[in-house]
Structures are given as C-alpha cells and as structure tokens.
Amino acid sequence: MESSLPSTQILDSGESAERKNEAKNYSEVMSTLPKVKGWRGYDYYLYQGFWYDTFFLEGLVSVQEHFHPQSTDIFVASSPKTGTTWLKALTFAILTRSRLSGSTTSSLLTKMPHDCVPFLESDLAQDPSNRDLAIPLVSTHVPYSCLPQSIISSSCKIIYICRDAKDAFVSLWYFLSAHQRSENVEPLPLEEAFELFCNGIANFGPYWDHVLGYWRASLEFPEKILFLTYEEMKKDTAAHVKKLAEFMGYSFTLEEEEGGEVQKIISMCSFEELSSLEVNKNAVHRAPGTSIPIQNSVFFRKGEIGDWANHLTPEMGARLDDIMEKKLKGSGLKLPR
Template sequence: MESSLPSTQILDSGESAERKNEAKNYSEVMSTLPKVKGLRGNDFYLYQRFWYAPFSLEGLMSVQEHFNPQSTDIFLASFPKTGTTWLKALTFAILTRSRLSGSTTSSLLTKMPHDCVLFLEFQLAQNPGNRDSAIPLISTHVPYSCLPKSIISSSCKIIYICRDAKDSFVSLWYFVAKLQRSNNVEPLPLEEVFELFCNGIANYGPYWDHVLGYWRASLEFPEKILFLTYEEMMKDTAAHATKLAEFMGCSFTLEEEEEGEVQKIISMCSFEKLSNLEVNKNGKRRLDTSIPIQNSIYFRRGKRGDWENHLTPEMGARLDDIMEQKLKGSGLKLPR
C-alpha cells in the first residue's frame, strides 16, 4: 500500500494555482462523505461503494478526472498485499527481456519493483509525465468500477491478481504495523484490525467486492482482462509466466524456451532473490515526502498459509465463511 502527499503538503508545495484549487476541491468532496476509523487509526472515506484512506482517495479523484491512457498500456491491478510486488517484477522482466544482454543488467537488480512500475493513483496522479513511455506497465489498487472511464472504454489490457483473504489480511496488517512503527506510531491490535477487515473496512475495501469487480469484468471481457490468483501462480509459475507473456503480446519464442529464458526470469523475480538484493534490504522510497518507506517492508515471507501462525482457527473460519457468502453465485472460488 502506497502513500501520497496529503492535502496540506500539496497546498504548501508551491505548485500551480490550478493544482492547489484541485486539492482543495477534493478535500471539500471528502468532507461530505461517510467516514469511519480505518486500519491506521485515521479516517477512511466511503466513495463509490469503497473505503479509501485520504491519500488514496485524492489520487483516485485526480486520475478519474484527468488520466488518459495510451492504447498500449497494460494495467496491473490488485488489492493491497495480494501479490502486487511479484506481479510487477514478473511482468516487467518479461516485457523488458529483449532489451537485456543478460539478466544481470535488469533494472530489477538496482530498483525495487514499485519503482520500475509506477502506481496510477500515486506517482502518476501527482506527475502524469513521470513515466517511461516505452514501458506500458502501470499499477493500480483501484477497484474496477472506480477506474477512470478512459481506461474502461479503451483497448488497454488489465492483469488482476488476488489471494486467499486470510493471507492477504495478515500481510496487510504486518505491512501497516511496520509502516506505523517506523514512523513512531503504535499500530492497532491485530484483533481490532481483523474486525474492521471483516466489516469490509480497509483501504480499497471491501476485499470481496474488489475481487468480484475484476472477476466479473474478466468474464465479460476475457480478451482484455486476465484474472490470476497468487496461489495458482506459485503452484506453476512457469506456466503463468508463459501466459503473462502471451497476454501482453510478447510470447516467448521456442529458442528462448530452449535456452531457459522463462526459468531465468522466474529465478530473478523470486522472493528469495528480490528480498536479498541490497536495494530491497536497505533502500528507501518516497524520500521526497514526510513518510519515506523502507523497501524491506514490502518483503515479508511470500508464502501461502502463513495466516495459521497469526489467526485462530475460528478467525480463519469466519473469514472463509464471509468470502464464501460474498462470492456465492459468481462462479469464483478462491484457493485456500
């Protein structure tokens, strides 16, 4: 989960009068919305049926108004902490492989995946020109129904990844807790955050509605939207890397497959490799804001089933029951 400049920072940053007025207008809209206390103890706002932290909502409203995609753009969509970092690494490595004389030259070895593929509602909302036009990848956590109309009506492709809700929740709680502690804020207890999550209150939540939006869209537009699960990707990463390449229009050649290119990319993008890189162990990002983020907090375990070490069996069963009820009749059954 990213963080953007809050309104007060935007207003004091010396940007154009138009940008200042825009930020002021967003704050005025937010003041009219229903709100509750969120995972970080701050206010979450209900906007177009989903809950948002202020920094996410400002960015979303901005791109809904102003963002115009390129026809070749490929959007990597996800709920926070469902495999976003891994999906960014894999797709970036697959798309840029023809540029490389060898895997050791990949930007992934010196930049963390979130700096290789920028977020729509964060970096690009603040600076739309801040992208490499030769790299068509853009990441977003925005629910499908809230995406800018310019994206939905375009020919752009979308790759969506989701995950078992229990593992997603635990990963999200750890991420938020580490982020808060690094800024000398005591995080909310896991049990309290779990209650919020089960009531649909999380940044970009409810989780089940986020998943359902992209699932239904993938059924309606299978040529435009590829729906993936973290668990299935872990089970057969090679097959999914091949599928990703085909969907993005850069299929592996027979020669590449024979030379082991698929496995090279999988190895370079593995949790073990990425988490042990110097940039991801000791680097920081968003140094231009009041809340820099340590790259290491994006890499915790990368395993499935870790929820059992943090939730009681009763908590796990409760969340499973909620997901089963919410997904009932959709044809979607997420791995557990």
C-alpha cells in the same frame, strides 16, 4: 501514507486558479462522504463503494479526472498485499527481456519492483510524466468500478491478481504495522485490524468487492482482463509466466523457451532472489507526496501460502472464510484456501 489535502498543498505552493478550484471541489466532495477511523488511526472515506484514506482518495479523484493511458498500456491491478510486488517483477521482466544484452542487467537487480512500475493513484497522480513511456506498464490498487473511464473504455489490457483473504489480511497487517513503527506509533492490535477487515474497512476495501469487480469484468472482457490467483501462480509458475507473456503480447519464442528464458525470469523474480538483493534489504522507498521513508524490506516478508494459520485462530479463519463464501456466492469464483 497520508498527505495534506489539496487545498493545503495549494496554499503552500501558489498553484493556478484552476488547481485551486479543483482543490475546492475535492474538499467539498470529502465533506459529504461517510467517514470512519480506519487503519493506522487515519480517517477513511467511503467513495463509490470503497474505503480510502485521504492520500489515496486524492490520488484516485485526480486520475479519474485527468489520466489518459497509452493505447498499449498494460495495467497490473491488485488489492494491497496479494502478490503485487511479484506480479510487477514478472511483468516487467517479461516485457523488458529483449532489451537485455550481455553487458546490460535488468533494472530489477538495482531497483525494487515498485520503482520499476509506477502506481497510477500515487506516482502518476502526483506527476503524470513520472514514467518511461517505452515501458507500457502501470500498477494500481484501484477497484475496477472506480478506474478512470479512460482506462475502462480503452483497448488497454489489465492483469489482476488476488489471493486467499486470510493471507492477504495477515500480510496487510504486518505491512501497515511496519509503517506505524516507522512513525513511532504503536501498531493497531491484530484483533482490531481483523474486525475492520471483516467489516470491509481497509484501503481499497471491501476486499471481496475488489475481487468481484475484476472477476466479473474478466468474464465480460476476457480478451482485455486476465484474472490470476497467487496460489495458482505459485503452483505452476512456468505455465503462468508463459500465459502472462502471451496475454501481454510478448510471447516467448521457441528459441527462448529452449534457451531457458522462462526459468531465468522465474528465478530472477523469485521471492528468494528479490529479497536477497541489497536494494531490497537496505534501501528505502518514498511514496510521492509523502515524507515518510519506507524500508524496501517490508515489501518482502515471507511470500508463503497458508501463513495466516500462524497468526489467526481457527475461529478467525473460519469467520473470514464464511464471509468470503457468502460474498462470492453465485459469482462462479471460488478462491483457493
């Protein structure tokens, strides 16, 4: 999802002198950054230790300078394609369950999870008011060390999810390949994409540094940051839903548990249920600042653990495992395989 640089936007829209100066400063920063040809043929820039295309870099710089959270905000953080959609659905369902009555249905049945929980670096970078303040949920792919200082220094809570790097890579490759086809562009061959990923080059990558940043922060601030893995959540979803609710400050009452509320949320947010909804099968989604429609269905591919083995050779799998083991060594973190 690439957009024009701010300077181009300003020439077209006649914005204020302050905004023009901001765009000039942004362009000057861009010109000094290391650059490589990344996924989908776009230029990727190395900024504060991580790679971004121009769209996400512009959004990140904007929120670093201007975003101020509510004290009650809860951030759902992840590297792309590591369980983001599912975690958004679960946290939204947990937080809004008290609003539902016999005549009211959850927005998750008519809107995709990404339209229920705004993205920090896209939705809110484009328009900070583009959210329902009564629902204190914000999503982000931004690495922990790159988050706006206003978030890090606040009392806001952060829920982070990650998964086995091999499955994360395959899911990302499929997702971006679908984007390229929608633009009538030949998808990047899997082998080429794999080389980029192993070299840390992907939006918000390197993947291992993304994971390590939130892991170390969760050890330092356990009351503020909850670190989860997709595999453990799939293994015992009920326990994790209750853990999420407690961490968010929306614990289930005994009456709710006995009434099956936990299982209702699990069922409503399951891959099978969400992927079968009309909105997620046939509707389209547009990221703010872009004109490219994204089929909602591309956010729901399989949701399986271990699917990487159907796409990567054993040698490729072993190589990525070895990279992750070396990068995580000494951290105390051992991701499921």
